[in-house]
Amino acid sequence: MNANTQDTPSYQIHCRMTQEAAALERLCQVVRIRGFRIAKMAMESSGDALDIALTLEGTRPIGMLQSQLEKLQTVMGVELATGAEARVSQSA
Secondary structure (H helix, E strand, O other): OOOOHHHHEEEEEEEEEOOOOOHHHHHHHHHHOOOOOEEEEEEEOOOEEEEEEEEOOOOOOOHHHHHHHHHHOOOEEEEEEOOOOEEEOOOO
């Protein structure tokens, strides 16, 4: 792991989206534009919905990203994981 990654806060977000063409691409684009990097992503199809778990790294406020994701038409809900495992900030 490089030095930049060690100092970058990590967050876990769970997102539920309507399953439609390009929905996942739009989600990834918003994450990138808002200054976060996807460190890990797991997606599961559940009926007509997508359940997506993201581990993100970035120094910008996570609440800003959460509100931007909630504005996407295909997003049914965004939940920021809480607790010790949700936000891991490694300091040197």
